[in-house]
Structures are given as C-alpha cells and as structure tokens.
Amino acid sequence: MDPGVLRGEVARTGLYLPHQPSTVGEHSGNGLQASWCNGAAGFVHLWTLAHRLLGKQHYARMATGAAWAAFEAPQSNGDLCCGLAGRAYGLLNLYKHSGERVWLDRARDLAECAAVVSRASSQRRDGLYQRCRRALSSPVRVFWDAHPGEIARGVGGAGKFENYFAVFRRFVLPLVHSRARVTQLLRGGSPEVRNRFYRERWNSLRWRLLFRVFFSRFMMGRLGRDPSFFRYVEGSVAARIFARAQHALTELDPADNPYLQWILTGQHQTALPFALRAENFDKIRHHLDRLEWWRMPLEDFLAEAGPRAIDHFNLSDIFEYMSLENYHALLARLVAAGRPGGRLAYWNMLAPRSRPESMAGELRPLDDLAARLHGEDKAFFYSRFVVEEIRA
Numbered sequence: 001m002d003p004g005v006l007r008g009e010v011a012r013t014g015l016y017l018p019h020q021p022s023t024v025g026e027h028s029g030n031g032l033q034a035s036w037c038n039g040a041a042g043f044v045h046l047w048t049l050a051h052r053l054l055g056k057q058h059y060a061r062m063a064t065g066a067a068w069a070a071f072e073a074p075q076s077n078g079d080l081c082c083g084l085a086g087r088a089y090g091l092l093n094l095y096k097h098s099g100e101r102v103w104l105d106r107a108r109d110l111a112e113c114a115a116v117v118s119r120a121s122s123q124r125r126d127g128l129y130q131r132c133r134r135a136l137s138s139p140v141r142v143f144w145d146a147h148p149g150e151i152a153r154g155v156g157g158a159g160k161f162e163n164y165f166a167v168f169r170r171f172v173l174p175l176v177h178s179r180a181r182v183t184q185l186l187r188g189g190s191p192e193v194r195n196r197f198y199r200e201r202w203n204s205l206r207w208r209l210l211f212r213v214f215f216s217r218f219m220m221g222r223l224g225r226d227p228s229f230f231r232y233v234e235g236s237v238a239a240r241i242f243a244r245a246q247h248a249l250t251e252l253d254p255a256d257n258p259y260l261q262w263i264l265t266g267q268h269q270t271a272l273p274f275a276l277r278a279e280n281f282d283k284i285r286h287h288l289d290r291l292e293w294w295r296m297p298l299e300d301f302l303a304e305a306g307p308r309a310i311d312h313f314n315l316s317d318i319f320e321y322m323s324l325e326n327y328h329a330l331l332a333r334l335v336a337a338g339r340p341g342g343r344l345a346y347w348n349m350l351a352p353r354s355r356p357e358s359m360a361g362e363l364r365p366l367d368d369l370a371a372r373l374h375g376e377d378k379a380f381f382y383s384r385f386v387v388e389e390i391r392a
C-alpha cells in the first residue's frame with residue numbers, strides 16, 4: 001500500500017498521539033510526531049504487538065504506516081526517547097515482526113545517523129554516569145559527584161591537556177585560519193593535494209608564529225601540562241611539535257585522523273579512535289572481564305607480578321617524567337618481570353628514552369618496526385615510538 005495512504009490511516013484512527021505535550025520530539029513531514037516516547041516510532045511496537053496477539057491485518061498496516069512516519073521524519077537528535085535511536089528501534093521492531101529486510105536496512109540508516117549525532121552531543125551522559133556510579137569506589141564517586149558539569153560536557157574533554165587544546169581551538173586557531181579552511185584541511189585528499197594545500201594555504205607566517213608561542217615550553221608548562229613534566233626535556237619543544245604537526249597535516253591524511261580532528265574542532269568528524277569504532281564495540285564488551293585495574297605506580301605493580309610474568313608492556317609515555325637513572329633502573333625491572341621474547345612498546349614525546357647500550361644483552365631494539373609504526377601513528381605529537389624485545 002502507498003505509504004502516504006497508510007500514514008493518513010494512522011492519523012485518522014485518533015489512537016495515534018500527534019502533538020503530545022513533549023516539545024522535544026520531531027515531527028514527520030505531515031505533522032505527526034516521529035519519536036518513540038509519544039510518536040510513530042513507539043506506535044510501531046504497539047501495532048506489531050496488537051497484530052501478533054489479535055491477528056487482524058489492520059494492525060499490521062498501522063504498524064507499517066507508523067514505521068514510515070518514523071523513517072521519513074527530518075533528522076533529529078540521537079536520543080532513544082525523542083530522537084533517531086528510538087525511531088531506529090521502531091523500524092527494527094517492524095523488521096523482527098514482518099521479516100522484511102528492507103526495514104532492517106532502514107533501521108540501520110537511522111541508527112548510524114543516531115550514532116554520528118550522539119557522539120557530538122549526547123544528552124544521556126548523566127544517565128550513563130548514574131549507571132556506573134554504583135560500581136565506583138567511594139573517593140572516585142565523591143569526586144565525580146562534585147563535577148556534574150564535566151560529566152555533562154563529556155569526560156573525554158575534561159583533562160588539562162584537552163583544555164589546553166580547547167584554548168588553542170577557541171582563541172588561537174581562529175586568529176590564523178577560518179573555519180572553512182579548517183574544514184578544507186580535514187577533508188584531506190591525495191598526498192599532492194595535501195602538500196599543496198599545506199604549502200599554499202596553511203603554513204603561513206602567522207601559523208608558524210602562533211604555533212611556536214602557544215606550544216612553547218613556557219605556555220605548555222603553565223596551561224597544558226604540569227611544569228614538572230618538563231624536567232627531563234631537552235631542546236626546543238615547539239620546534240619538535242611543529243615538525244610532527246606538519247607530518248600529520250601532509251604525510252598523514254587529516255580525513256583519517258581522529259586526534260587531529262578533535263584538536264581542531266573539538267569533535268571526531270570522519271574518523272574515530274580505534275576503541276570507539278562501532279565494529280570494535282562487541283569485541284571490547286566481550287573481553288571486559290579480562291581487564292584488571294591496578295591503580296598504583298608501575299614499580300609497585302612489577303614487585304607484585306614477580307619474575308617472567310608478563311608478555312607485552314604498553315608503557316605509553318611514562319619514561320618522559322623520570323630521570324635517566326630511574327628510567328634505566330625501571331627498564332631492568334621490566335625485563336625481569338617480562339618473559340623472553342616479550343616486547344616493550346613506548347613513546348618518547350620530548351625526553352629521549354631508549355634502552356642504553358649497557359642493556360644490549362637483555363633488550364633488542366626493533367627499530368624498523370617501530371619507525372614504520374611511528375610513521376603511521378595518528379597520535380602525531382610523539383617524537384618517537386620504541387619497540388624493544390626481551391632476549392631469551
């Protein structure tokens with residue numbers, strides 16, 4: 001039956017609730033609400049249930065009409081209640097009821113839109129926090145209870161370094177490049193296109209000057225990171241980060257870089273970090289029970305783990321914040337706690353760290369592998385990636 005006729009039938013019954021008190025729900029083209037809470041998407045569930053229980057064909061037609069109304073309404077927020085996610089659920093319900101695959105495809109379309117929209121502007125952060133809250137230790141709970149604003153804005157952007165980038169994005173970047181130019185940069189393109197754009201449009205004198213001032217040791221030490229983090233840094237901070245930024249804007253494709261997108265726009269646009277990608281969600285969820293949290297210095301953890309206990313160490317950039325002597329001492333303890341053939345992986349940001357010659361007999365550097373991975377690394381601000389193998 002023609003979807004238009006079906007929609008009319010849905011509206012005529014009076015059982016369908018257009019223009020309910022909610023002002024949040026979106027209306028479909030003909031003025032019907034599309035939402036799950038008091039609109040067409042919710043009525044798909046009602047009519048499919050009625051059809052299953054009472055068997056009358058009329059109810060199946062009503063379900064299809066309501067589904068069309070939910071599908072065709074203009075895009076709204078990603079919400080389950082009033083937005084795209086709730087509408088996707090409605091269409092999924094019709095697919096399960098009717099077995100018509102086309103409704104599964106339509107549900108997917110809406111769900112994908114919901115995922116994109118929600119990432120940027122979730123309205124459910126407090127609700128998610130309330131679900132996690134019970135599982136938190138009491139000091140952690142007290143901390144987050146006192147920071148509702150950070151939760152509402154998203155904890156992913158709440159850190160000191162993230163705030164530093166936010167200041168850059170809001171107050172420095174607009175002095176150099178328009179929003180349109182940033183959009184053009186993030187569109188990426190072939191290596192030739194990227195290089196030409198960088199040379200001719202992006203790498204202006206003003207960009208170079210402001211970059212060097214804002215990412216200087218002085219500014220970063222006051223606004224972005226604890227000044228003590230710089231105790232072991234050698235050489236010019238800004239020059240090194242500038243070279244890495246140039247690499248990220250030209251040799252890497254900005255269209256694939258979630259971190260660059262976040263820094264320049266405050267959102268992930270066309271790319272997501274690995275852990276946030278939809279295809280990895282189930283895998284991560286199914287392995288959550290394999291994770292253990294140990295909130296303590298690595299040094300203490302190694303003492304508990306004992307000898308030859310660990311295959312792989314992902315050490316992030318932790319050697320950045322300790323003296324060379326402490327780094328060497330910790331490296332020896334890591335080797336003792338690791339299994340032969342096991343690997344250590346870590347970044348250098350501003351303090352150069354890799355195994356000393358005196359440990360050549362215990363650690364074999366895998367320089368080619370590390371250099372290749374560093375060349376592809378989208379977390380571009382690190383100056384070096386190191387992989388070392390524990391010798392048998």
Ligand SMILES: C[S@@+](CC[C@H](N)C(=O)[O-])C[C@H]1O[C@@H](n2cnc3c(N)ncnc32)[C@H](O)[C@@H]1O
Pocket residue numbers: 296297298299316317318319321
């Ligand atoms: C760059 S962050 C990486 C955090 C996390 N792995 C991630 O990817 O989001 C490095 C982390 O290592 C922690 N850290 C530094 N030295 C440490 C040590 N000796 N023992 C345990 N953690 C340490 C810092 O507090 C910081 O949270």
